[in-house]
Amino acid sequence: NFICYANSDSKFRLFDVDSFGIRKTIAAPIRGVPVVCISTLPEKDDFPTPPSTPTILGKPLKKNCLIFLTNEQLWMVLIPLDGDPYKATSIIVHPCCEHGTGYASALAISRDRRFIFTAGGPDNSMHMWRADPGVLVAQTHAYCNPMQPFYDMLTEVQLNDLKDFFYLSLLRVQGVDSMDTRKTSYTIPITEIPNLTRAMGLFLSEFDVENMMNEVKYSQYSSTGFLIDEFDLDTFIKLYVNYRLPYDSTSVEELEENFKTILDSLESKESSQPENEISSQSISRDSFLKLLQTAGEPISRKNLVESLSVLLGLAPVSGNFEDSCILKDLQDLKEIDQYLPPYINGEEFYRTILGTDVCESDQPDMVNARRRMQCKTTPSDECCQTEL
Known part of the structure; x- marks a missing residue:
């Protein structure tokens, strides 16, 4: 039994x-x-199958659907x-917004599973929609390779990088400096997932990395009863496409606002701190x-010493795999203190520590998808979930 829910990063x-x-x-x-509401549309035996569905493919796919509602759109998956x-x-x-005055507020499925009802807000309207999942079944037969839609969501450069890093991980598992005969394989251990995602510039939290590894591990457990400890390239491409963030850039204002939020929370928790140790603008190095x-x-x-050494330019590469001696002279945080400013504010954090390049003000602002769609966001404290 699973519960499906949506989060603020456009993920189910x-x-x-x-x-x-x-x-x-x-x-x-x-x-x-x-996402305003989520529901399910179970398969009905007499749902029509579109004439365009190829008969050579045998029995069509199941037509169970997930229905979800945004502020103005109704989706069927x-x-x-x-x-x-x-x-x-x-x-x-x-x-x-610019399209009209209505905001979707609720949805419901008819008992015969044929119709979907949606209710608006300021427009004081309710609509009834006929559901035909067979159209989606026909769309899935529009391509022969089931991985083609995922390839199309990546650029040629990204796809080539994914392949290169995957086969580099295969070499690293067998030993980069090994002189033994290389073993050809199409899979690598799931322990390589964190390194692959970070090599592609996808820096997930440890919580999400663990979820990604568990997703592969339990992917066939319900059908076979066995856990998976290896994965192939196509599996990783699906993981990368589904886990990557829904926006392309982060603004300076967001970095400073998030940094200030952290300082405000610490200031309220640690009221016994010495004066100027934590303020609303900066935090001391210690x-x-x-x-x-x-x-x-x-x-x-250990990881903090390694990360700061690389970020501050004290070590050219990470010392986990290729060069185990690169950090032998940096074993204590006290040796790194001299390279950090005494007090760190938002600008020091993203310029000095992270080394982030900031676009000039006369260049067009790279606004992420969430800010572009901010006008379509309505405040709601309700949790959208449904049981599948």
């Missing part, structure tokens, strides 16, 4: 009610728009969810290092 997640763990993360077919954009379709049901090792997802002392 399947929560296992037995083990209380996240078993799958799927990118929503639309980005940057909050074939189950099981896998992130394939061809398995989803939508229609504008309650236009809002408090900053302590924060990284204690708050949120704590960073171990």
Whole structure:
């Protein structure tokens, strides 16, 4: 039994009610728009099959669907969810913002599973829509290779990088400096997932990395009863497409605002701190290092030394695999203190420590998808979830 819910990063997640763990993360077919309601449309025996469905493919796919509602659109997605954009379709049901005055607020499925009802807000309207999941089944037969939709969501450069890093991981598992005969394989251990995602510039939290590894590990458990400890390239491509963030850049204002939020929370918790140790604008060097090792997802002392050494230019590469001696002279945080400013504010954090390049003000602002769709966001404290 799973509970499906949507988060603020345009992701659907399947929560296992037995083990209380996240078993799958799927990118929503639309980005940057909050999900208002979620429901399911079970398969009905007399649902028509479109004439265009090839008969040589045998029995059509199951027509169970996930129905979800945004502020103005109604979406229908074939189950099981896998992130394939061809398995989803939508229609504008309650236009809002520049399109109209309506905001969708609720949906319901008729008892005969043929119709979907949606209710608006300021427009005081309710609509009835006829559901035909067979159209989505026909769309899935528009391509021969089931991986083609996922390839199309990546650029040629990204796809080549994924292949290169995957085969580099295969070499590293066997030993980069090994002189033995190389073994050809199509799979690598799931322990390589964190390194692959970070090599592609996808820096997930440790929580999400663990979810990604568990998703592969339990992917066939329900059907075979066995756990998986290896994965192939196509599996990783699906993981990367579904886990990557729904926006392309982060603004300086967001970095400074998030940094200030952290300082405000620490200032309220640690009122016994010496004066100027933590303020609304900056944090002392010692408090900053302590924060990284204690708050949120704590960073171990060894990893903190390694990360700061690389970020500050004291070590050219990470010392985990290719060069185990690169960090032998940097074993203590005290040796790194001299390279950090005494007090760290938002600008020092993203310029000095992260080394982030900031675009000039006369260049066009790279606004992420969530900010572009901010006008379509309505405040809601309700949690959208449904049991599958």
